[in-house]
Structures are given as structure tokens and as C-alpha cells.
Amino acid sequence: MGTSERRAREREEMRARILDAARELFALEGYDSVTLRRVADCIEYCPATIYKYFKDKEEMVRALVTQDIAALMDTFRPSMEKQTPLERLRSFGQAYIDMGLNQQNHYRLMFMTPLLPADDPVYAEKRNDPQMDSYGLFLSVVQECVDAGLFRPQYRDAEWIAQTIWAGLHGVVSLHIAMGDESAIDWRPAKARALFMHDLLMHGLFADAYRTEVPAMPSQMVCQNAA
Amino acid sequence: MGTSERRAREREEMRARILDAARELFALEGYDSVTLRRVADCIEYCPATIYKYFKDKEEMVRALVTQDIAALMDTFRPSMEKQTPLERLRSFGQAYIDMGLNQQNHYRLMFMTPLLPADDPVYAEKRNDPQMDSYGLFLSVVQECVDAGLFRPQYRDAEWIAQTIWAGLHGVVSLHIAMGDESAIDWRPAKARALFMHDLLMHGLFADAYRTEVPAMPSQMVCQNAA
């Protein structure tokens, strides 16, 4: 008899319904609108019901973020179809920059908000699976580049390289999201800075054979602070 | 008669008392404990009183952050006493890394939380004053390095260079704060990565005459992902 399987499936569907409602609320009205009461309203249940499916709000949001990070895969899929590891690496970086700058609310929730680790059984199994895990996917691209001898011989730790490139791009994107409105700072355009960061890191990491010319610093707004 | 001056002074003292209480609460118990009611309790006033001094909570927190960013000056002062621009630049970066990794709560509030710009008259005048503004101070160090011919000839925009270095270090620090607990990622040590990022950016930005050997990727935990 498959009743217990059906129960588990229905329970999973209800969890999905809750998360979908929360995601839609977040997309439409921003993070502050994602309250348990409003989520409960959307799915036409009372707020307390959500506690039958998630320990607390933190766990619900964490499950949502975990899903969304996994869903980033779709953003990066086109990059994976490039021919060479180098092209995949470059395309990946550009896709990441565009994603971060174009979806700032989502980016902030996914990568700028400390949340306790979730132990969602549905997504735990997808960890370390390059097909589902964006970081794992990026890591595999970096590993391909290591294997292809793209990087300097002393740079062989793919984790280290991946984390460094990620941090560089994340730095530009997240600083722009958090401080881009700070008028006391004469910000240069964020996207151009992100691309410059990307090229500069590539240039520093690449082996001599693959290093191209020194990355350019777009000049149309240079020198206003030069002596 | 100096009564109006005294009134203004007393008003400023009260503002300071509110901010000090908020800062202590934040330092002792974290951001979530900084509620208007608890701040009011600390200074033994009723919550509504705070609204006589700040438009709302956002403005209060923003004033606190502005003060704390200005106070970062003290952290960076020793770096300013180094002899050469190059030494000042390197020391500044290291001080920033230590500050970010050692005071994660403060870092998160200051640089990872988007807040609307404050128009606090007391601190507005201190903007763009290198003596008070940490970013301005860093910018002036970068400008010294530009003037000293430290960077490649095509890199002359001090704002651009400063924002790139800042973003690189911020990327490592903020990613560690937000995602450092993510067990699905096999993180390399944050401080070593931050120093590596620093050296890698320096190496990429410096003119040939000042470029030293290729920055090392600490090896004690390398190769566990190599093929």
C-alpha cells in the first residue's frame, strides 16, 4: 500500500506550495513582505500551519534560498555549452556578474545574508552534484582549466582559485548593492568594474602562455582624480 | 545669552547617549537586540522619546553606522605612519582584512547592509575629509601610489584602483561572513585567501618596476582537488 508514500508526497507538495508563495511574495514586493502571515494568506492557510512544515521562519527562508541557489543552474547552463574551458570560465564570470547586478534583491538574499545551514533532505542529496550545485559547477569548470594548464603552475588548487574568483566578483557586486547609493563615494560604473576585476584576476592567475594583454581600465571617465 | 547654544549642545549630547546605548547593545548582543524599546530602556527614557531625536529607527542606525565608519580611522591610523606609499597601501589592506574578519558583526552592519543615505549634519561636514573619511583616506593613499608611479601607466584613476582593491578585499571578507558556515563548500582559510587576493591585485595593478614575484597560494592544504 502506497499511502505513506502518498502522504510524504503530499507533505512535500505542501512545502513546495509554501515556498512558492514565499518566493512570489519576495519577487513582487521584496523581502520585508515575506511574513509568515502573508505567506499563509497566499496559500489560504492559517499562519500556525506553516510551523507543521518548517521549524521556524529562518528554516523556511533557508529552504527558499537553497532552492534558488540550485535554480541558478539555469542561468549558468548556456555558459557550460561553450567549447573550451577558457570560454566556459569567462562566460561563467560574465553570467554571474549580470545575474548579481540585474537581480539585486535575490542576490542580497542568497549571498549577503548569513543564514544558518539548512538540513533540507530534498536538497541535501543534490549537494556536491555538479549538475545541481552552482558552486560545484563553477568548481568543475575551474578544475577543467587547471587540468588544461590554463593557470600558473603554482596555482593547482581548484577550490582556492574558484573561491578567489568568486570573491572578487562578489566583492564588486555586493559592495555595489550595499553601498552603491553612498553619495560620498564617487563610484565608477559597477558593471565595468566587475568586468575589470574579472580580467585582472584572470590575468594574475593565468599561465604565461594564456595571458593576454593587460586588462584595460575603461577611460571615458578616468583622470578626474588624477593629480 | 547662550541658552540656545546650550540647548543645541544638550540635544547633541542626548543624540550621542542614544547612539552609545545602541552601539553597546549591538556589540553585546548583536543587531537583533538593537530595538528602540531596548535602547530606550538602556538610557532610561520611554521609546517615544527617541523619535524626538531621530526620524525613525533607520535614521538612528544610519547615524550609528556613519559614526562607526568614521571611527574606523583609528584602525587605519597606524598604517598612515608607514614611510612609503607602497608600505601604507599594503598596511592599509592588511588592517582592513583584520578589521573585517575580527569584527564580523560590525562589518556586516557597516558594509553589507544597504541603508538609505543619512543627512546627519554633524557628520556631513566630515565627508571628503581624508582625516575623517576612511574611504577618502584610502583613496589618498592610492593617489600617492599613482603619483609615485607605482601602478601600470594605464592605471591612473585612483578612484577606480581604490574601488577595485576595496571590492576584492570586501569580497573575501563579506563572502566569509555570509557563507562561511556553508558546509557544502570546502572553504580555504579566509585570512589566507584575503591576503592572496590582496597580493594578486597588487601584482596585477603594479608597474613592472614594482612588481614582485607571483603571489604564493599557501600550499599546506593544496591539491586535495587536483586531478
Next chain:
DNA sequence: TTACTAAAGTAAACACCGTTCACTCAGTGA
């Protein structure tokens, strides 16, 4: 069919939160 049980779902409360409003009251200037 019926009694039992485990889970789903809920109404109501609790303890907070930021914010507003009507109010008191002391100090000030005319």
C-alpha cells in the same frame, strides 16, 4: 461499521516590534 490514533489544521493568545498621538510640564522670551 466502529473505535482508536496520528496527523493536519486552526483560533486565540503571548510577547514582542516600530510608530503615532494626545497629553503633561518645565523652561524661555516678551
Next chain:
DNA sequence: TCACTGAGTGAACGGTGTTTACTTTAGTAA
């Protein structure tokens, strides 16, 4: 003396996450 200004307040409002005791529902076993 008197009107006025601004600091400070108590009480409320509408909101939040969360818990508790309760009802309802659905599946199981006799």
C-alpha cells in the same frame, strides 16, 4: 504674568514570529 516651545510620556495601533490547546480529518485495526 503669560503664551509658547519643546522635551518627555503613557497608551494605544497595527504589525511581527511563535506557542498552546483545541478541533477536524483521514487512515488503521478490530
